[in-house]
Amino acid sequence: KSTFISVISHELKTPVALIKGYADALSREDANWDRDTIQNGLAVIEEEADRLAELIENLLAASKLQAEGMRLNLDDVYLPRLAEQAIDRFQTQTDRHQLVAHFPPAFPVIQGDVVRLRQVLDNLLSNAIKYSPDGGEIVIRGSYDDQSVQITVSDPGIGLPPDQLERVFERFYRINNRQTQKAQGTGLGLFLAHAVVNAHGGQIRATNNQEGGATFSFTLPRRE
Incomplete structure (x- = not known):
């Protein structure tokens, strides 16, 4: 408390x-x-x-x-549309970042809670902008196979300490170093994203990009 x-x-x-x-x-x-x-x-x-x-x-x-607890209102969800809507909302908030989405043709519709999944994308985009203070391109990508769909959000920002890649999903957890001190946040956004993805039977993780920055990716099961 x-x-x-x-x-x-x-x-x-x-x-x-x-x-x-x-x-x-x-x-x-x-x-x-x-x-x-x-x-x-x-x-x-x-x-x-x-x-x-x-x-x-x-x-x-x-x-x-x-x-x-996490209650889901399941319905058909088309993630490429959610991604484009998120980009439209966040692009108006920054002129230093270029937000783009890449999805393959015939991307499958899944069963999910559209409000909750919108919140996941919003939190991941917000983080990507927040921790890319020099601007640059932020990319949402989608892929799929017979069992699941995957969404990634990649940024060109400051990246994450390797020993804290899993802890960033803890409630109230914030990385504490000189590069992140200027970024505002409660440590709730990624915690909520993790909870939503888990409630859908999926997984979410964070990785660092070789060229700099970080990528957050989550998988969700396809509709049977």
Whole structure:
């Protein structure tokens, strides 16, 4: 409980302070801001509001998971469409990253919970952007065989310490080094992604890319 309160208090404080600070500054009657300054201030407010929305969504999902377990509403899910929708949402939040998706033809429809699987893709894309501070191309790829489908999200970012590749899926766990200190997060996104994939009978893992950055991949069983 103390860890929960500490993490959430810290993560809420920063975006709230930034939103209030920029809103107060832009509303000053004695200031004559130029258009660029106003646009930059509004962009910061929008970005921090998005961070708050993501934080609240993850908190609610984690709380519900702890109270009720993972309940799935199964339906037909076409993952290429979910990936394109996720890219459309996140591309508007960054001009330093190029988000692309590659899926083979005739990608199979699976049985899954579309809301939960959308949350998995959102959390993986959010992480990829967050830990690729220099920008670059982030790629969602799909593949399949007779038994399962696989989705990978690869980024050109800072990568992961090899001894922490499994721990990143623990609740509240955050990598603690100089490269990750500037990235905001609660350590809930990957925990929730892991829970959702497991509830679908799948697996999720993290690996480092030889050329730098990290890849998160998850497999889900195909519909019988």
